[in-house]
């Protein structure tokens with residue numbers, strides 16, 4: 577149990593104003609509760625929501641948005657001739673998704689274009705679908721899809 581104190585309305589002694597002190601305490605079953613400092617009234621503690629393992633719907637949507645944006649911005653008006661060379665999506669332990677994209681000209685394998693013209697990006701997607709990218713060029717973080725797509729990667 578973490579120590580804590582909050583001001584809240586107390587049904588026991590102060591029902592209309594958020595002005596009663598509650599201290600973190602525990603009930604007979606060992607559950608965390610808030611206990612009114614003044615009258616002893618007990619409120620249940622809201623449990624911090626446990627995040628479900630796995631990707632959120634917002635993250636899946638963001639992955640598709642990134643694919644579209646990378647493709648749209650790197651085909652130089654010639655979409656037929658470009659393709660994803662690699663899309664690597666990983667669910668990270670702390671709830672973020674890591675996504676690496678590599679995009680380039682079709683058939684560039686083994687040519688200089690494969691070495692210098694491909695577009696590499698490493699995105700991070702937050703649980704709510706927030707997109708960011710750390711630029712390989714300056715190490716600075718870009719926030720948002722537009723910023724991430726329009727930053728030069730090398």
Ligand SMILES: [Zn+2]
Nearest residue numbers: 586589612615
């Ligand atoms: Zn009270």
